[in-house]
Amino acid sequence: MPDPVVHVAELTKIYKVPEREAGLRAAAKALFKRQTRDVRAVEAISFDIGPGEIVGFLGPNGAGKTTTLKMLAGLLYPTSGEARVLGHIPSKREREYLRRMTMVMGNRNQLQWDIPALDSFELNRAIYRLQRDDYLAMRDELVELLDVGDLVRKPVRNLSLGERMKVEIVGALLHRPQVLFLDEPTIGLDVTMQKRIRTFIDEYNRRHGATVLLTSHYMADVEALCKRVIVIHHGRILFDGALAALADEFAAYKTIGVVLENGGAPLDAYGEVVLNEGDRVSIRVPKAETSRVAARLLAEHEVLDLTIEEPPIEDVIESVFAQPAAQ
Amino acid sequence: MSSLRVGWLFLRMGVINELQYRVNFFVQLLQSLIQVGTALVMLELVYSHTNALNGWTQPELLSLIGVQVLLGGFIHTFIQPNMQQLMQDVQQGTLDYALTKPEDAQLLISVRMVRIWQVVEIVSGVILLFVGLAGVENSIGVGDAIAFGIALLIGGVLVYCFWLVMTTGAFWVVRMENVLELFEGIYQTGRWPVTVYPGWLRYSVTFLVPIGFAVTVPAEALTSRLQWPTLVFALGFGCAAFAFTRWFWHFGLRHYSGASA
DSSP states (O other): OOOOSEEEEEEEEEEEEEOOOSSHHHHHHHHHSOOEEEEEEEEEEEEEEOTTOEEEEEOOTTSSHHHHHHHHTTSSOOSEEEEEETTBOGGGOOHHHHTTEEEEETTOOOSOSSSBHHHHHHHHHHHTTOOHHHHHHHHHHHHHHTTOGGGGGSBGGGSOHHHHHHHHHHHHHTTOOSEEEEESTTTTOOHHHHHHHHHHHHHHHHHHOOEEEEEOSOHHHHHHHOSEEEEEETTEEEEEEEHHHHHHHHOOEEEEEEEESSOOOOOTTTSEEEEEETTEEEEEEEGGGHHHHHHHHHHHSOEEEEEEEOOOHHHHHHHHHTSOOOO | OHHHHHHHHHHHHHHHHHHTOTHHHHHHHHHHHHHHHHHHHHHHHHHTTOSEETTEEHHHHHHHHHHHHHHHHHIIIIIHHHHHHHHHHHHHTTTHHHHTSSSOHHHHHHHSOOOGGGHHHHHHHHHHHHHHHHHOSSOOOHHHHHHHHHHHHHHHHHHHHHHHHHHHGGGTSSOOHHHHHHHHHHHGGGGSOGGGSOHHHHHIIIIISTHIIIIIHHHHHHTTOOOHHHHHHHHHHHHHHHHHHHHHHHHHHTTOOOSOO
């Protein structure tokens, strides 16, 4: 196996947050003696990501996704543990490293608000020390891929949210980064725009062999892009593997769909009937019992067709997130 | 060299940004007129009672006020907007983008903003300086002029260091605005030569808040008062302050937690 692009071992981040009771008295007391509480945002997580992989980073709000991304981008100092990206220790913020990675945050913008994006691009060109030809070639490629057109000539404040995101992405990729940290890149965008961004990430990954670590609350993003997902919850890794295997591990039930020859037979005895349309019936059964129930159905009825389906990924994720913190 | 280019591009962009707000020019003009006017009235009042204040004649003191206004203009044009932006970025966690760039972060946060209309203040400072100098009896030698240039540069660096150290405090104490407002108040003490103040205050406005170095020393150079050892000392102090500021900035960065996790 080639060297991992991202290597994380026992990475931990503990925030000290001030804490006090509500009310004036407590506020006055806190002036003199600050009580702090340790919040373990990320706790001893380990994983490796190979070159060219697109990995989805899933977890509910406050799970530690952004904290991890920020440690990998060199924005936060880890409390303990090891992080290496492209052989660099991110928190050292070495220029050779920063020149090879990028971070896009869906809810923040880095382009100057009052001026056209083109001017901000020029600034990035200077910061990243890009040769004029390289810069122009990359800019035009990105503008075309994202179908940005003349938007780069308008002041950023006059762009819609989706347009702004596209232009932001162009700005963030001008230096051809090999590692992309994307934190909710499609947040707040309409479905068409989400799809557009998704296709683009896929295309960029293919063309430039870039490694992508992506967080998103939209499962469609993850399903379309990531073969592998890492699920993080309460600062710990719950699952790391193929997206398909996630359902195997966490789904509590499967859905058996049958088409019956004579139709209309009551099937409540086999499980929870979720759909009943004449001879077409769907039954939800506990995962462990799936094959037994299917065998019984086949034995006891005239079955024309039988399918076993995993629940939708949203439902799987929901059941994962519902798990309490491990003690 | 490339860093200079980055600085220049930021400056250019700041100017483009600000040129859209022309009204600011007139507001600034009015503010400068009032500022200069009150300074002149005060000066007239003081010198209607005496010929010299601690050895400074009226034209000499006018030059000193010129230096104070000029440096104030520099602060308001370049330093203050950047530091306010930095403070806001630390509060809101938007410093992220500056930190993920392969450029010296201190440079980036120091050149991002420029309030170009405040240049009016710099210009009025220069006018006051020249009017004052025209009335000064001794002629100014080349050596004096060079010393003035060096002293003014050191003064600018010291004030920048003071602001950045204060603003870096925002990594721990999230709201630093009040401390910086305090600076505005203290800066007004620079209208008089530091030597008129009693000892404890003189030391405070020389070393703690480096207004003595920033305003009085350059003005001393122009009025042939400056001793070379003072200039050398100021140079050493400036370098030390800059080194400390840089160290402190990096120390502060380690405590950046990016508002929203």
